[in-house]
Amino acid sequence: MNPSPSSTPSSLEAQRRLLAAWLHERHLDITLRDPAPPIPPATGLRYDRPPPATWSSPRPGSIHLLRPTPGPSSWGPVYVCLLEATPSGIRAAPFSRYAVPAVPGEVATELPHAPLRVLCLWNHHLIPAHRLMPQSVASWPARAWPAILAYHQHLAGKSPSPTPRKLHIGPPLIHPADPRHDYLEEERQRLHDHIHSPAALNHESPATIIAFDSIRPAWRLAAEGRPPYNPS
Amino acid sequence: MSDSSTITTETAWRDWKKSCAVGRCSDLHAAQLRTFGSYRFSSGLRKCARPGLSLTSTAPANPADAWHMLEVHIYIGKTRKGKQCKDWLFERADQTTGDWITAIESGASLLFLEVVRDYLRRELPPARHVSLHESAGPSGDSALTLEDLLPQPEPPTSDLEEREWRVWATALALRLLDTLDKKSLRILYARSCGASLNDPRLAKALRASTSSIYATHRTTLDLIIAAVRRDLPDDPPAIHTHATARVVEALVEQLQSKKVLENWTSPCVKEV
Numbered sequence: 120m121n122p123s124p125s126s127t128p129s130s131l132e133a134q135r136r137l138l139a140a141w142l143h144e145r146h147l148d149i150t151l152r153d154p155a156p157p158i159p160p161a162t163g164l165r166y167d168r169p170p171p172a173t174w175s176s177p178r179p180g181s182i183h184l185l186r187p188t189p190g191p192s193s194w195g196p197v198y199v200c201l202l203e204a205t206p207s208g209i210r211a212a213p214f215s216r217y218a219v220p221a222v223p224g225e226v227a228t229e230l231p232h233a234p235l236r237v238l239c240l241w242n243h244h245l246i247p248a249h250r251l252m253p254q255s256v257a258s259w260p261a262r263a264w265p266a267i268l269a270y271h272q273h274l275a276g277k278s279p280s281p282t283p284r285k286l287h288i289g290p291p292l293i294h295p296a297d298p299r300h301d302y303l304e305e306e307r308q309r310l311h312d313h314i315h316s317p318a319a320l321n322h323e324s325p326a327t328i329i330a331f332d333s334i335r336p337a338w339r340l341a342a343e344g345r346p347p348y349n350p351s
Numbered sequence: 352m353s354d355s356s357t358i359t360t361e362t363a364w365r366d367w368k369k370s371c372a373v374g375r376c377s378d379l380h381a382a383q384l385r386t387f388g389s390y391r392f393s394s395g396l397r398k399c400a401r402p403g404l405s406l407t408s409t410a411p412a413n414p415a416d417a418w419h420m421l422e423v424h425i426y427i428g429k430t431r432k433g434k435q436c437k438d439w440l441f442e443r444a445d446q447t448t449g450d451w452i453t454a455i456e457s458g459a460s461l462l463f464l465e466v467v468r469d470y471l472r473r474e475l476p477p478a479r480h481v482s483l484h485e486s487a488g489p490s491g492d493s494a495l496t497l498e499d500l501l502p503q504p505e506p507p508t509s510d511l512e513e514r515e516w517r518v519w520a521t522a523l524a525l526r527l528l529d530t531l532d533k534k535s536l537r538i539l540y541a542r543s544c545g546a547s548l549n550d551p552r553l554a555k556a557l558r559a560s561t562s563s564i565y566a567t568h569r570t571t572l573d574l575i576i577a578a579v580r581r582d583l584p585d586d587p588p589a590i591h592t593h594a595t596a597r598v599v600e601a602l603v604e605q606l607q608s609k610k611v612l613e614n615w616t617s618p619c620v621k622e623v
Contacts, residue, residue, distance in 0.1 A: 131501060134501050135497050135501060138497055138500060138501060139497060143472065144468065144472050147399060147468045147471050147472060148464075148468055150398055150399050151395050151398055151399065151464050151467060151468055152464070182427075184435045184436065184438075184439055186439070186442060187439050187440075187442055187443035187446065187458070193461065194461070195461040195462060195464070195465055196425075196436055196439045196462070216465065218469065218472060232426075232427045232428070233423075233424050233465075233469055234424075234425070234427070234436075234465075235427065252435050252438060252439065254432040254435065255432065256427045256428075256432055256433050256435050257427050257428060257433065290500075290501060291501070291502050293500070293501075293502055293592055293593075293596060294495065294499055294500050294592050294595065294596065295572055295575075295595055295596055295599040296495060296569075296572040296573070296576060296595070297495075297500050300542070301548075301565075304547045304548065304549065305547075305549065307547065308547050308549055308550075
């Protein structure tokens with residue numbers, strides 16, 4: 120489950136630079152936040168619409184924007200990359216708000232658009248089709264997609280082989296007091312709010328209960344990269 | 352929001368949505384949106400200003416530039432489907448039962464936060480060569496350094512060493528259990544289970560504000576780090592990091608096995 124040596128930031132200096140850059144952006148993010156932007160409550164009625172046409176044939180690698188979160192939320196737009204279609208829905212991973220990957224479960228995409236710079240594979244989730252905006256905004260370049268998919272499968276434990284192409288991933292997360300823990304929590308919450316808010320569910324389901332068992336694997340993925348201190 | 356909400360009108364926003372870019376809007380509407388954008392951009396810069404660093408001097412001189420940066424930031428390519436962020440903004444505003452202008456300006460403000468953050472990230476990057484002893488805190492006030500947060504090239508411990516680590520960590524965890532209060536332990540346990548400290552249900556269960564939960568969690572970890580450093584004063588940061596992680600794990604194990612948290616954990620964790 121640990122990232123392959125070929126995809127780990129190669130040196131301590133590289134990890135240090137990545138982490139410093141990430142901490143810098145994180146500090147800017149926290150400084151810029153408004154205490155509580157005044158947003159009127161949402162009706163949620165506009166969520167009662169049919170799934171987009173893409174639902175019937177989701178294409179792995181296509182990138183979608185999630186519909187806005189109703190309610191008093193301060194989340195900006197969330198872009199997701201469709202990973203696979205499963206019997207229970209579309210599995211997708213969100214893109215990070217930041218420009219630098221934070222943990223080994225995040226990959227720098229090298230896509231030229233600011234909101235699509237880092238893909239959070241650790242935060243993959245089943246997403247109902249009605250939460251997606253109708254059209255995909257972009258698609259992954261065909262030559263780059265297999266490496267991303269292979270790394271996703273590697274993280275999910277489906278593929279023991281190392282990633283075929285060198286990917287730029289985040290530095291390992293080993294310290295319990297690392298500020299990246301708070302970031303991971305926020306990212307998880309951000310996606311959760313977009314998928315599970317009562318209005319987003321068309322009031323068909325009660326307020327959601329987070330199943331810890333389903334969360335833990337994702338957290339383990341996010342926190343992986345600790346082989347020096349976790350001998351088997 | 353109140354002072355800027357009078358700057359724009361719904362027709363200006365609708366004009367922008369219909370047009371490809373603000374440059375194609377009528378002069379009146381373009382001026383409204385650019386003034387709003389300039390205000391939001393400058394407001395963000397002011398928040399990040401600090402002594403000795405005048406960020407406003409690096410701000411774009413022309414108010415049109417802020418809005419242009421927004422459009423560059425949110426557009427994914429040049430086609431219509433790459434501009435769905437506009438649809439997102441309008442759908443978000445359309446959902447409201449309150450004032451539409453307030454809602455759309457609120458959404459646009461969220462987008463401007465991203466634009467300003469990205470601008471500052473580029474304009475004020477961290478030093479290319481970063482010391483391992485650089486503080487990991489936002490303003491250099493953290494007890495942790497980058498060296499603490501990154502794995503060091505230490506050889507993995509052997510099985511025997513690992514068992515010794517476990518015994519030591521459990522002993523320290525038991526000592527800490529006597530000194531840490533229940534609220535701190537509950538928060539530590541919740542986080543270790545993957546619960547969000549930001550979750551309102553956790554705040555309700557603990558009868559504490561979210562900010563105090565974060566502060567308590569931080570203080571608890573600082574106490575653990577201090578205890579580790581007291582026990583292992585001559586060891587390098589890599590060992591301290593390893594030891595801290597071990598002690599937190601041992602604490603959580605103790606909380607689970609001894610039911611120190613009594614009947615609180617089970618229902619709370621299920622709920623949160």
